[in-house]
Structure formats: C-alpha cells, structure tokens
Amino acid sequence: MGNVTIRILARQLQLSAATVSKALADSHEISGPTKKRVLEMAAALNYTPNPYASSLRRKKSKTIAVILPEVADSFFSQAINGIEAIAQDKGYHVLVCLTHERSQKEQAILHEMLGGRADGILISVTSETSDPACLLELQEKGVPVVFFDRTCDGIDTARVVTDDLQSSYKATDHLIRQGCRKIAFLAIAEGLSISHQRIEGYKQALEDGGIKFSRENIIACTHDAAENLRLLKKIMSRKDRPDGVIASVEKLAVPVYQVCRELGLNIPGDLKVIGFSNLVTAAFLQPALTTVTQPAFEMGRSAASLLFKALGNKNFSLSQQVEVIPSELQVRESTG
Amino acid sequence: MGNVTIRILARQLQLSAATVSKALADSHEISGPTKKRVLEMAAALNYTPNPYASSLRRKKSKTIAVILPEVADSFFSQAINGIEAIAQDKGYHVLVCLTHERSQKEQAILHEMLGGRADGILISVTSETSDPACLLELQEKGVPVVFFDRTCDGIDTARVVTDDLQSSYKATDHLIRQGCRKIAFLAIAEGLSISHQRIEGYKQALEDGGIKFSRENIIACTHDAAENLRLLKKIMSRKDRPDGVIASVEKLAVPVYQVCRELGLNIPGDLKVIGFSNLVTAAFLQPALTTVTQPAFEMGRSAASLLFKALGNKNFSLSQQVEVIPSELQVRESTG
DNA sequence: CTGAAAGCGCTAACAA
DNA sequence: TTGTTAGCGCTTTCAG
Numbered sequence: 001m002g003n004v005t006i007r008i009l010a011r012q013l014q015l016s017a018a019t020v021s022k023a024l025a026d027s028h029e030i031s032g033p034t035k036k037r038v039l040e041m042a043a044a045l046n047y048t049p050n051p052y053a054s055s056l057r058r059k060k061s062k063t064i065a066v067i068l069p070e071v072a073d074s075f076f077s078q079a080i081n082g083i084e085a086i087a088q089d090k091g092y093h094v095l096v097c098l099t100h101e102r103s104q105k106e107q108a109i110l111h112e113m114l115g116g117r118a119d120g121i122l123i124s125v126t127s128e129t130s131d132p133a134c135l136l137e138l139q140e141k142g143v144p145v146v147f148f149d150r151t152c153d154g155i156d157t158a159r160v161v162t163d164d165l166q167s168s169y170k171a172t173d174h175l176i177r178q179g180c181r182k183i184a185f186l187a188i189a190e191g192l193s194i195s196h197q198r199i200e201g202y203k204q205a206l207e208d209g210g211i212k213f214s215r216e217n218i219i220a221c222t223h224d225a226a227e228n229l230r231l232l233k234k235i236m237s238r239k240d241r242p243d244g245v246i247a248s249v250e251k252l253a254v255p256v257y258q259v260c261r262e263l264g265l266n267i268p269g270d271l272k273v274i275g276f277s278n279l280v281t282a283a284f285l286q287p288a289l290t291t292v293t294q295p296a297f298e299m300g301r302s303a304a305s306l307l308f309k310a311l312g313n314k315n316f317s318l319s320q321q322v323e324v325i326p327s328e329l330q331v332r333e334s335t336g
Numbered sequence: 337m338g339n340v341t342i343r344i345l346a347r348q349l350q351l352s353a354a355t356v357s358k359a360l361a362d363s364h365e366i367s368g369p370t371k372k373r374v375l376e377m378a379a380a381l382n383y384t385p386n387p388y389a390s391s392l393r394r395k396k397s398k399t400i401a402v403i404l405p406e407v408a409d410s411f412f413s414q415a416i417n418g419i420e421a422i423a424q425d426k427g428y429h430v431l432v433c434l435t436h437e438r439s440q441k442e443q444a445i446l447h448e449m450l451g452g453r454a455d456g457i458l459i460s461v462t463s464e465t466s467d468p469a470c471l472l473e474l475q476e477k478g479v480p481v482v483f484f485d486r487t488c489d490g491i492d493t494a495r496v497v498t499d500d501l502q503s504s505y506k507a508t509d510h511l512i513r514q515g516c517r518k519i520a521f522l523a524i525a526e527g528l529s530i531s532h533q534r535i536e537g538y539k540q541a542l543e544d545g546g547i548k549f550s551r552e553n554i555i556a557c558t559h560d561a562a563e564n565l566r567l568l569k570k571i572m573s574r575k576d577r578p579d580g581v582i583a584s585v586e587k588l589a590v591p592v593y594q595v596c597r598e599l600g601l602n603i604p605g606d607l608k609v610i611g612f613s614n615l616v617t618a619a620f621l622q623p624a625l626t627t628v629t630q631p632a633f634e635m636g637r638s639a640a641s642l643l644f645k646a647l648g649n650k651n652f653s654l655s656q657q658v659e660v661i662p663s664e665l666q667v668r669e670s671t672g
Numbered sequence: 673c674t675g676a677a678a679g680c681g682c683t684a685a686c687a688a
Numbered sequence: 689t690t691g692t693t694a695g696c697g698c699t700t701t702c703a704g
Contacts, residue, residue: 003477005697016675021699031673046473048451052391053697056680061388063431070417077413081406084434088441093453095399096432098420105424115384117429137382141339257620281615284593286622341681352691357683367689389681392696 004047013041024049055116063093064307065118067109069101069126069150069223073250074278075296076124079148082300083122090308092119101223103128110134114141120307124150127223129191144310144318148303149294151193158310158321160303164194167292167327168201171246171274174290176209178335180244180272183211184235186219186252198248198276217242221252228252232259236271244335247275253289273334276327287333294327340383349377360385391452399429400643401454403445405437405462405486405559409586410614411632412460415484418636419458426644428455437559439464446470450477456643460486463559465527480646480654484639485630487529494646494657496639500530503628503663504537507582507610510626512545514671516580516608519547520571522555522588534584534612553578557588564588568595572607580671583611589625609670612663623669630663 006024010017015034023030023038030038041047055061066083068076080096087094095118099106103126111134113121121143123135132155135145139157147159175183185202187195199218206213219235221228235241236259247253253275260267267273267287274290275282282289302323309316342360346353351370359366359374366374377383391397402419404412416432423430431454435442439462447470449457457479459471468491471481475493483495511519521538523531535554542549555571557564571577572595583589589611596603603609603623610626611618618625638659645652 006699007697017697018676018699019674021697022674025699029673034673046450048447050392050451050697051448051453052388052397053680054699055388056386056392056682056696057698057700059680071407071413071420072410072417073413074408074410077407077409080432081408081434084407084432085436088434094432096416096420096430098417098424100421111384112387114382115386117387254616254620261620279617280590281617281621284590284597284622285617285620286624288622342683343681353681354683354692355690357681358690361683365689370689386681389696390683392680392698393682393684395696 004045005050006047009038009041009045009047012045013037059116060119061117062091063095063118064120064122064304065095065097065109065113067097067099067106067121067123069099069124071096071098074280075149075250075294078278078296079124079300079303082297082302083304086301086304086308092308099126101126101128103130106130107134110138113138113143119143120311121145122148122303122307124148125152125192126150127189127192127195129189144307146303146307146310146318148299149194153193156319158303158306158318158323160299160306160323160325161194162294162299162327163324164197165201165204167276167329168198168246168248169205170201170329171276171292172202172205173209174329174331174335175244175246175272175274176205176211178244178268178272180242181211182217182240182242183244183246184217184219184242186221186232186245186247186249186256188221188223188249188252190218190220195248202246225251225255229255229259232256233263236260236263236265242271244272245274247273247277250275250277250279253277253279253291257285257289267334268336272336282330283332285334287336290332290335291330292327293330295325298325340381341386342383345374345377345381345383348381349373395452396455397453398427399431399454400456400458400640401431401433401445401449403433403435403442403457403459405435405460407432407434410616411485411586411630414614414632415460415636415639418633418638419640422637422640422644428644435462437462437464439466442466443470446474449474449479454479456480456482456647458482458484458639458643460484461488461528462486463525463528463531465525480643482639482643482646482654484635485530489529492655494639494642494654494659496635496642496659496661497530498630498635498663499660500533501537501540503612503665504534504582504584505541506537506665507628508538508541509545510665510667510671511580511582511608511610512541512547514580514604514608516578517547518553518576518578519580519582520553520555520578522557522568522581522583522592524557524559524585524588526554526556531584538582561587561591565591565595568592569599572596572599572601578607580608581610583609583613586611586613586615589613589615589627593621593625603670604672608672618666619668621670623672626668626671627666628663629666631661634661
C-alpha cells in the first residue's frame with residue numbers, strides 16, 4: 001500500500017502533520033504560501049492519501065454500496081451507469097455487491113455493511129422475499145438506504161420506482177385491445193413489490209376488459225434460465241396455450257422468442273408479446289418487440305441523488321420519499 | 337458507522353482486545369471455550385468489524401478495483417458478473433470505477449488507487465490511448481494489475497483477451513466468401529490494442545482474399561452514439577457505399593441496423609453485417625446478426641482468477657501471462 | 673496561522 | 689493460552 005504519508009511530507013517541509021493535513025484539505029486556517037508549498041511537495045513526492053486512515057478517523061467512507069441481484073441485463077447495467085455518474089461527481093466510490101437473487105447472500109452483505117463499509121446503500125432486493133431487519137438496523141445506525149426498482153415492505157425509506165401498476169395495466173390493456181383473451185403473465189417471485197404491483201395492474205386491466213382473471217395464467221419464473229425455458233415450452237405447447245404474454249422483467253422476454261421459434265409459433269400471429277425491457281435491440285428484433293421501457297439510467301441517477309441528499313444533509317429525511325419515474329409503452333410489431 | 341467494537345466485546349467478556357481479535361480470527365492460540373464465548377458474545381451484541389480499521393492496520397483492503405470505460409453494453413456487464421463471482425468467493429469486495437472513455441478520468445482513478453484503496457486492479461483501458469505510467473507505479477508498489485479485453489502496451493503484466501486478430505480475420509474472410517468486395521471496418525480509437533489486432537486481422541484477410549486494403553474503409557467511431565449514427569449514415573448514403581461491414585465492438589452493431597432501416601437498405605441484400613457482440617438478442621434480430629461472440633463472463637472470471645493468484649501468492653508472477661480466450665464466429669442471416 | 677497530542681478500531685509483536 | 693503495548697495514517701480539538 002501507499003508509503004508517502006502525511007508525516008513524511010511534514011518532515012520534508014519542516015511542518016507538522018496537522019498543518020499538512022489542513023493544507024491538503026484547503027483549510028482556511030492555513031496561509032496561502034504554506035498551502036502552496038504543501039501542494040507542491042505533495043505533487044513532487046506523488047503523495048496519495050490513505051483512504052482507510054481517513055475513513056477510520058472521520059467515520060465515513062466516501063463509499064456507497066449498490067446491492068443488486070445481478071448485473072447481466074440492461075436494466076441494472078444502465079442503472080449502475082447512472083449511479084456511478086452521480087457518485088463520481090460527489091467524490092464517492094461505488095461498491096457493487098451482487099446477491100445472485102439469494103436473500104441469504106443479501107443478508108450477509110447487509111450485515112457486513114453494519115461495520116461501516118459504506119456511508120449509504122442503494123438496493124434492489126432479491127426476488128426471494130426479503131425481511132428488512134438488516135436494513136432497519138442500518139437505518140438506525142444512520143446509514144441511509146434507498147430502494148430502486150425492487151423495494152421491500154416494512155421499512156420507511158425512499159424508493160425510486162416506475163409506475164409499475166399503471167404500466168402493467170397499459171400493457172395488458174393493449175393486448176386485450178389487440179384481441180388477446182388468454183394472457184399469460186410471466187412473473188418472478190410474487191412476494192416482490194414490483195411483481196405485486198405489476199400483477200395488480202394486469203388484474204385490473206383484465207377486469208376492466210371483461211376477462212376473468214385466472215391464477216394459472218400467472219407463471220412463476222425463477223432465476224434459472226434453463227428452467228424458465230422448459231416451463232415456457234410446456235405452457236406454449238399446450239392446446240389451450242395463451243394468445244398473449246407479458247414478460248414482467250427483462251430477462252423473461254427473449255426466452256419467449258426462443259420458445260416460439262423452437263415451437264414454430266408465429267409472433268404476433270399465434271402469440272402477442274410485450275416485455276418490460278430496456279433492450280436497445282428491442283426495435284430490431286424479429287419481430288420488433290413491444291416494450292414497457294423503464295428509465296433505468298434515470299432511476300439510477302435519481303436514487304443516487306436522493307441518497308446523496310441524505311448524505312449531505314442530516315436533516316433531510318428519506319421517509320415517505322417515493323419517486324415514480326414513468327415507464328413508456330412502446331408499441332411495435334410483436335403485438336400487431 | 338459501527339459502534340460495537342472489539343474493546344466493548346472484550347470488556348463484556350473480561351478479556352483483552354487482543355484475545356478477542358484472535359478468537360474472532362479463529363487463531364490457534366486461543367482455546368476452544370474462549371473462542372466459543374467470544375463468538376457468542378459477538379453474535380449477541382451483533383458485532384461487525386470495522387473494515388477500515390483492519391485495512392489500515394494490515395495494509396490490505398480486501399477490495400479489488402474494476403476499472404472500465406462504461407457498463408452499458410453486455411460485454412462489460414457480463415464481465416462484471418464474472419469478476420464479482422470470483423471476488424465474492426475469495427471474500428473480496430469489488431469497487432467499480434467508470435472512466436467514461438476518458439483517459440484523464442482513468443489517470444485520476446489510478447492515481448487514487450496509489451493510496452491503497454484496492455489490493456489489485458482489473459482494467460480495460462480507455463479508447464483514448466493510455467499511457468501506462470500510473471499502472472507501472474501501481475505495479476511497483478506491489479499492486480497487481482490485470483488487463484482484460486482492452487490492454488495497453490508498455491507494461492509487462494497479465495492480460496486476458498480474446499483472439500482478436502484471428503476472429504477478425506475469420507469475420508472478414510467470411511464476408512469475402514459471401515461476396516463482399518468493399519468491407520467497412522467500424523473501429524473505436526485505433527491506438528487501442530484490440531483495435532490494432534482486429535484491424536490487422538481484417539487487413540490480412542483482405543490480402544489473402546485478394547482485396548486491396550484501403551485506409552478509408554476503416555471508420556473511426558467515437559463514444560458519442562449520435563455522432564456515430566451521423567457518420568454511418570453519411571457512409572451508407574454514398575454511391576460507392578460498402579457491401580459489408582464489421583462492427584468491431586458491440587455498441588457499433590445496432591447503429592448499423594438503425595441506419596440501414598432509415599435508409600431503406602436491406603441486410604444482407606445491400607449490406608452484410610458482422611458484429612463483435614455478446615447480445616443475447618443477436619439471434620433474434622431482424623435479420624439475425626452474425627456475431628463474433630466474446631466470452632465476456634469467462635474473461636471476467638479468468639482475469640479475476642489471475643489477479644487472485646497474484647494476491648494470494650507473492651511469488652506468483654503476472655509477467656508475460658497472456659490468456660487468450662477464443663471468440664466464436666456465429667454465422668446468421670445478416671451475412672447470408 | 674501553526675503545532676502537540678490524542679485517538680478512530682484493529683492487529684501483531686512480545687511478554688507473562 | 690492470554691494480556692500489554694504500540695501503532696497503521698489520518699484528522700481534530702485545543703494550545704500556542
């Protein structure tokens with residue numbers, strides 16, 4: 001690790017460590033000339049502060065943790081980009097922690113955070129329903145927590161989400177208007193708030209469209225891609241297969257195309273498809289995919305901004321803060 | 337930040353801080369019963385160690401930094417997944433730092449790393465040619481550096497790359513066999529090693545195919561997407577426009593489709609397209625995109641593994657280590 | 673405006 | 689097997 005310390009600088013300059021420290025922090029207590037000398041020497045010796053010494057002393061890490069299920073699809077990638085942009089701007093670092101959709105892993109990570117590794121937390125929870133105990137603890141310790149996209153009940157803090165219910169309603173409604181009568185809804189873990197909201201929107205649209213809701217049209221997918229393919233294949237092979245499908249998270253959209261291709265089903269002829277998705281390629285798919293496009297980058301930015309407001313101002317309360325960033329229904333050929 | 341310290345534990349247990357520390361580390365110096373007592377008390381008080389105190393003392397951070405241009409496309413996303421998987425396994429944390437393709441930002445980040453924020457570095461350099469001075473410094477300070485995908489000359493350390501030259505050769509050769517005579521090569525900054533290699537493969541294939549290389553067929557793209565679109569549009573509007581195109585990085589592939597659609601050009605009729613890409617959607621594009629598929633996840637894993645070998649064993653030398661993970665040419669309709 | 677001293681929480685010698 | 693002591697590098701009173 002680093003070796004040019006503040007003490008070494010001080011010795012070279014015939015100053016005290018305290019003075020050097022203050023000069024480097026551009027404190028008003030230090031005279032212009034001294035600051036200049038210090039800065040020059042620091043540059044000359046290629047001094048770089050030890051961030052951990054500073055963190056230990058000040059009890060803040062200048063780091064935020066982003067806790068995510070995974071970073072394989074466009075949604076989270078774009079979100080990370082948004083988050084990092086803001087963090088960099090604020091002089092913060094971003095620790096990316098992946099839970100791989102395991103709440104146990106999530107617990108472990110959060111518990112670790114109790115040690116003070118990060119000053120604030122951005123989290124999109126696991127699809128295995130998550131008990132907010134650890135998050136509450138963090139909150140009590142003064143570590144602000146902001147949810148984005150996938151939230152978790154039982155804790156009062158800021159959330160940045162899309163209009164899940166409405167966009168799901170719009171998607172379902174669109175399919176109904178296009179003539180679908182039997183619409184499958186591909187969901188991940190139902191315990192999840194976004195699932196809940198999206199399913200609710202789906203139900204309401206069905207009701208308003210005069211179609212009876214049937215439990216078996218909610219397809220519970222997992223995070224095992226191969227498993228999902230099998231499941232989809234089974235459903236699409238049935239005689240009374242759906243005539244419309246909503247993939248409620250990004251990674252469930254492409255498998256639908258895959259299965260249709262394998263089974264020789266035509267989209268949109270045999271099956272109309274809508275995906276919640278940020279795929280830049282959506283418009284170029286065969287056929288072009290109708291999507292509910294989530295503003296991933298914006299959500300990341302927005303969540304990070306809220307977090308930094310809390311970090312910058314102890315009086316700023318994240319309580320009850322809910323930012324709803326609207327998704328957009330982009331109609332394309334797959335529902336034509 | 338955390339508050340239950342080792343001292344508090346010690347006091348509760350009527351032990352010394354040192355003993356508690358050792359017990360928590362499962363040291364052989366400590367008796368079974370004592371360990372048990374300590375562990376129980378730690379659990380009871382919900383103790384979490386302060387990582388920064390530990391880092392400061394031990395001079396290691398248990399953190400690696402992943403320095404990337406951005407994390408918007410599938411390649412880097414998948415790579416991060418691979419890296420994180422390994423890191424988590426080793427009990428390390430992953431700091432993700434984005435350079436936004438700016439070498440200046442990259443310099444700043446690397447310079448900061450000199451302070452010891454991370455024990456090791458995984459980097460995919462900026463497309464603005466990068467001077468390895470900072471990396472050399474880090475290396476001298478004992479911070480191992482591993483390149484993945486985009487490397488940088490002038491420093492002897494491990495690299496994990498794909499067979500850029502060969503895969504580019506194969507791609508070009510494929511286009512020639514499909515009848516292309518005027519093949520555009522969409523490149524990002526030529527200074528970049530991967531560009532260089534890929535261009536070289538392109539050149540060799542042209543030569544072997546009896547086609548004269550022409551400088552103007554190398555299209556220097558930027559990281560400004562809008563700019564790239566304009567550029568492509570201009571080129572594809574010309575009377576003597578190319579009959580084949582190779583998008584040498586992922587994000588240049590979709591724009592080609594976009595421009596062709598706008599200009600009413602048919603792929604593959606008017607233009608055959610190959611992209612270096614990991615898009616899961618490649619096979620479902622209209623038309624399905626012929627790709628050079630890079631093993632992004634594998635590359636991430638592999639680079640991380642090398643880094644941890646170096647981290648785990650001071651005698652393990654990264655010098656000259658080059659791991660070439662082959663890409664695969666997947667022929668689809670866009671070159672039919 | 674500058675410096676001395678204390679200490680953040682943890683760990684590693686070294687003693688006992 | 690356990691405890692004492694010192695100190696990682698930095699920042700922050702408080703005194704000069």
